[in-house]
Structures are given as C-alpha cells and as structure tokens.
Amino acid sequence: MPLVIDPRHLQTFARDFYMVQVNRHYGTTGVRICYEIIEATKELFRHIEPELVTGKLILFKELPGIGVAPTRTNTVQYASIEFLAQDFRLLYNSSNTLISLEDNGSLVLSTGDNVEIESLSERGIVYLYEHQKDAVVVKGEFVQIPTLSPSLPSVFSIPTFRKLRDALEDYKRRLILTSRCKLFGQAWEGGQYGPRIFFVNSPESKIRDSLEQYLSATLGADTEVVPEFTVDESHPVDIRVSWMGNNRTALIEIKWLGKSRNEEGRITQDFSASRARHGAKQLAAYLDWRRVRGATDETRGYLVVIDARRYGLKPESTSVNRQNGLYFQSREIPYSPEFHKTRPDFDEPIRMFAEPTCSSD
Amino acid sequence: MTYNHLAYFDGLQIGQHVINSVGSVASAEIHMLAYLSCLLSLYRQQPVSLWGYQFAVTRENYPFASDLQAGIDTLCSSGYLATAEGYYSITGRGQAELEALQSLNVYQERRAFIDGACSCLITLPISAIRRALENDPDIQPATAISQSRLLFSESGVQTLYDHFSALSDAIDVHTDDLTIPAVVWVAFLAQLSEK
Numbered sequence: 001m002p003l004v005i006d007p008r009h010l011q012t013f014a015r016d017f018y019m020v021q022v023n024r025h026y027g028t029t030g031v032r033i034c035y036e037i038i039e040a041t042k043e044l045f046r047h048i049e050p051e052l053v054t055g056k057l058i059l060f061k062e063l064p065g066i067g068v069a070p071t072r073t074n075t076v077q078y079a080s081i082e083f084l085a086q087d088f089r090l091l092y093n094s095s096n097t098l099i100s101l102e103d104n105g106s107l108v109l110s111t112g113d114n115v116e117i118e119s120l121s122e123r124g125i126v127y128l129y130e131h132q133k134d135a136v137v138v139k140g141e142f143v144q145i146p147t148l149s150p151s152l153p154s155v156f157s158i159p160t161f162r163k164l165r166d167a168l169e170d171y172k173r174r175l176i177l178t179s180r181c182k183l184f185g186q187a188w189e190g191g192q193y194g195p196r197i198f199f200v201n202s203p204e205s206k207i208r209d210s211l212e213q214y215l216s217a218t219l220g221a222d223t224e225v226v227p228e229f230t231v232d233e234s235h236p237v238d239i240r241v242s243w244m245g246n247n248r249t250a251l252i253e254i255k256w257l258g259k260s261r262n263e264e265g266r267i268t269q270d271f272s273a274s275r276a277r278h279g280a281k282q283l284a285a286y287l288d289w290r291r292v293r294g295a296t297d298e299t300r301g302y303l304v305v306i307d308a309r310r311y312g313l314k315p316e317s318t319s320v321n322r323q324n325g326l327y328f329q330s331r332e333i334p335y336s337p338e339f340h341k342t343r344p345d346f347d348e349p350i351r352m353f354a355e356p357t358c359s360s361d
Numbered sequence: 362m363t364y365n366h367l368a369y370f371d372g373l374q375i376g377q378h379v380i381n382s383v384g385s386v387a388s389a390e391i392h393m394l395a396y397l398s399c400l401l402s403l404y405r406q407q408p409v410s411l412w413g414y415q416f417a418v419t420r421e422n423y424p425f426a427s428d429l430q431a432g433i434d435t436l437c438s439s440g441y442l443a444t445a446e447g448y449y450s451i452t453g454r455g456q457a458e459l460e461a462l463q464s465l466n467v468y469q470e471r472r473a474f475i476d477g478a479c480s481c482l483i484t485l486p487i488s489a490i491r492r493a494l495e496n497d498p499d500i501q502p503a504t505a506i507s508q509s510r511l512l513f514s515e516s517g518v519q520t521l522y523d524h525f526s527a528l529s530d531a532i533d534v535h536t537d538d539l540t541i542p543a544v545v546w547v548a549f550l551a552q553l554s555e556k
Contacts, residue, residue, distance in 0.1 A: 003496055003501045005498055007523065007527040010524060011531040013552070014531035014532055015531045017548065019540075019544055020531070020533075020545060023532070024533065031541065035483050035540075038484055146551070148486070148489045148551060155485070160383050160488065216492065221387065221389060221423075221487040221490060221491030222447075223488075224422075242421075245389050
C-alpha cells in the first residue's frame with residue numbers, strides 16, 4: 001500500500017528537529033559549529049565505546065563574540081581527539097565530562113565540575129550524550145536527536161563497513177560479548193542486565209533481529225539485508241545480504257549454543273557444540289541447493305555461532321561463578337568436515353561468546 | 362550513449378565529497394546521493410527537467426540513472442575515478458579535473474545541491490540514507506509492487522513540491538545551507554520505517 005505522508009506530521013517533525021532548532025536560535029554560525037561538534041563526537045566514538053559512558057558526556061563550542069568564558073577548574077588541554085580519548089577511557093565513571101572545542105583546534109577536557117548545561121547553551125552549542133541518547137541543548141531546552149537503530153548506542157557511533165566479515169567481528173566484540181545490544185539483551189532471561197545464564201524460550205527471533213538490525217545500520221548503502229530468506233521450502237536461512245550492482249550474496253546461518261528456560265523454570269533447549277557442526281552442514285547444503293537450482297550470483301555462506309554455554313548449569317540455577325561462567329570463553333569449536341577449508345564459498349565460522357554476569361563466589 | 366556532461370560532473374563531485382566521510386563509494390551510493398541532490402533542486406522549486414538526466418527505481422529499490430552510470434564508467438576509463446572491489450574513489454587526476462570544472466558557471470547551482478546532499482553524511486550513516494529513501498513518496502509506490510519504473514512523473518513531482526513547500530515553511534528561517542532540509546527530509550523518511 002503506498003505510503004501517505006501527512007504534511008502536518010512532516011512540519012511538526014521539521015520544526016522540532018535539532019538542526020532546525022539550532023539554525024533558528026543560533027543562525028548559520030550555530031549550524032556550522034554544530035557540524036564541528038558532530039564531527040568531533042564521531043571521531044571520539046571511534047576511539048571510545050559510547051556504551052561505556054555512564055555519566056554525562058558534553059561537547060561544547062562557544063559562539064564567536066560571546067565574551068569572556070567563565071573559568072573552569074581541573075582542565076587538561078589536548079591537541080587531538082585521539083590523545084583525549086586515551087585519558088577519557090580512565091574517566092568513564094565520572095559524573096560529568098565536558099569537552100570544549102577551541103578555535104585553535106585544541107580540546108579542553110574537564111571533569112567532575114557541576115556543569116550548568118542550560119547556561120552553557122546560552123554561550124554556544126551544547127551536545128549531550130547520556131543514557132545512550134544523543135541531544136543538543138538549545139537555549140536551555142533539551143532537543144533529542146532521533147535514533148536510527150535501537151541496537152546501536154549513538155547515531156554518531158555507527159560505522160560503515162564495506163566487508164561483511166569486518167561487521168560481524170565488530171558485532172561480536174562490541175555488542176555480543178557483554179550483551180550491549182538492547183535487542184540481543186531481550187533474548188536473556190532477566191534481560192540485558194540480568195545474570196545472562198539462560199536464554200528465554202525460543203530466543204532465535206530476537207537474536208536474528210539483533211544481527212539483522214546491526215547489519216542494516218552498518219553495512220554500506222549498496223547492501224540489502226533481508227531476514228529469513230527462504231532457500232528452499234522447508235529451510236529458511238536466517239539472513240541474506242546482497243550487494244547491488246554486482247552479483248554477490250551472503251547467506252548467514254545463526255546457531256545459538258547454551259540453555260533456554262521457560263517461565264516455569266523448565267529447561268526447554270540445551271544445545272552443545274554439535275549444534276554448531278550441524279549448522280555448518282546445513283549451510284553447506286543450502287549453498288549446494290542454490291547452485292543446483294541455477295543461482296547465478298556469487299554466494300558465500302557465513303555460520304554465526306552465539307555461544308552462551310555455561311559449565312555446570314542446573315535447571316534451578318540462578319547464578320554462575322566466574323570459573324563456570326567463562327569456562328567456554330576460549331574453547332573454539334572443532335568442525336568436521338572443515339567446510340571453510342575445503343569450499344571457496346564457505347567463510348570461516350565465527351563464534352561469538354556472550355559473557356554472563358558472574359557471581360563473586 | 363550521448364555523453365552527459367552534467368552526469369559526468371556529478372560523478373566527480375560526489376566522489377570528492379565522500380572521500381572524507383566513507384572513503385570510497387559504491388555505484389549504488391553515487392546514484393542515491395545524486396538522486397538526493399536532485400530532490401534538493403526540487404526543494405528550491407526548480408523544474409526537474411533542469412537536472413539534466415532521468416532516474417528510475419530498480420527492482421532492488423534504489424534510484425538509478427543510466428546517464429550517471431555512463432558518466433561513472435567514463436570517469437573510470439579516463440583515470441579520474443579508481444575502482445577496487447566494486448568501490449570508487451577519486452584520483453589525484455580526478456581532483457584536478459574537478460577543480461577545472463568547478464570554475465565553470467554551468468555547474469555552480471548543482472554543486473550546491475550536491476554539497477547539501479553529501480553533507481548529510483556528516484550527521485547520518487550512508488546506510489540510513491538508503492533505507493530512508495525507500496520511504497520516499499516517489500520511490501515507495503514502485504517498491505511496494507516490486508516494479509522498476511521511471512521516477513519524477515508529473516504527479517510524483519507535484520507531490521514532492523507540496524512536501525518540500527511544507528518542509529520549507531517549517532524550517533522557516535531562510536538559509537542557503539541545503540544540508541538542513543536534506544537531513545530533515547532523510548531523518549523524517551527514516552522514522553517512517555519505525556512506525
């Protein structure tokens with residue numbers, strides 16, 4: 001059904017949009033400064049993980065001709081974002097971090113001060129990152145910047161990957177290892193901040209949606225990411241990625257390992273390494289089926305294994321200690337046959353270990 | 362195919378712009394940014410015919426201009442765009458060629474539209490722009506029935522003029538910065554997918 005745009009909705013959206021507000025209250029100079037701050041924020045988020053920012057992160061640049069700035073204490077000056085980011089990593093738990101962009105290109109970092117954001121916004125452009133939300137403060141009013149993907153913590157932290165493998169490695173490291181992805185977090189019993197020892201019953205769709213959203217946001221605009229792509233009548237592949245303008249296609253099969261538990265506390269599924277090996281055979285069969293059916297594209301298969309195995313879990317377990325929780329962290333899965341070594345269309349399986357929240361005993 | 366100098370310029374100008382944001386650019390992304398640039402010319406109430414070449418929407422749901430593709434191919438064969446693994450980047454010779462063209466009056470106005478469209482990349486990842494354009498009122502009806510067809514029909518253009526007039530009223534304060542309407546339009550289309 002054709003999409004109908006309501007012009008009143010468009011006008012409301014536009015009037016409330018952060019960049020329009022900046023232009024209205026600070027003019028073209030304010031917009032130019034806003035771009036500078038955004039570029040600095042993007043550069044900062046290339047070096048630090050926004051998900052680890054627990055307090056307020058404020059980036060600020062003064063409008064020209066505004067007068068003498070108030071003196072701040074505990075400041076350090078840096079020549080580049082890269083150097084600032086190295087020290088910033090030590091300050092993740094500070095309540096407030098203020099980074100001021102100077103006209104000479106340097107940056108001034110100050111922490112711990114009680115920053116009066118509203119009064120700061122009278123002097124220049126203020127960007128605020130807090131609780132994984134982006135905003136600008138326009139003459140004392142907080143204006144949210146629209147998010148683009150619930151699986152990513154900031155609109156200014158979204159990388160663009162040209163290679164699928166690079167995107168999968170980033171997803172593994174940044175979003176799965178400590179369950180930082182909100183969507184993936186919903187697959188856990190107790191949620192993202194729970195013990196993370198059991199999945200909920202049938203977590204497959206949440207896991208697939210998490211990866212699908214991530215790839216849609218981070219692969220280039222020449223890619224199409226489609227969930228549940230049907231290869232044959234009975235076996236859909238979890239995700240298909242295709243590249244426009246050429247004949248490349250990737251088929252991604254996702255398998256999770258570990259245990260799931262239903263609301264009654266009964267273990268519903270218990271998957272070991274053999275499931276990963278079965279997934280590899282399944283994926284090889286999909287690739288063969290496509291070739292037999294005359295597919296002309298250049299297809300490559302990717303097996304993604306979400307490893308949530310814990311040692312010694314019982315149906316009544318409510319926690320896991322560090323030794324048992326991380327028992328499988330570095331245990332790679334042996335495959336036989338090793339399709340990734342014998343087939344040019346089969347990429348090396350990528351195992352993504354998801355850590356639990358370990359108890360202290 | 363007749364050589365289209367406007368498409369040739371657009372390929373170079375877009376190639377230059379993206380070098381600082383995403384480095385190299387895919388063919389589909391060049392077409393997408395050119396389409397967004399053309400939309401900005403409609404925002405300024407220009408007749409679509411002035412853009413100089415036509416767009417179609419492909420079955421893969423992205424805008425495509427055959428003249429632009431011919432321009433890209435010419436730029437590659439002339440050594441002004443380098444290509445590696447399906448991605449294009451402007452060469453030193455390409456930058457020199459672009460500087461020469463930028464001095465010509467015939468390209469000044471469209472340069473502003475391309476600058477505005479490509480500057481969206483400051484605030485939005487390129488993937489977001491593509492997904493947002495799937496909700497473009499001229500593209501979406503074709504993708505809904507998985508059919509490729511020419512874009513900017515008479516009724517489609519009028520719809521866009523109406524939307525952009527509303528957008529201009531809402532933005533209110535006059536600005537020559539076309540990045541603002543470009544980003545607002547793309548962000549608006551993107552949030553339609555969330556509903």
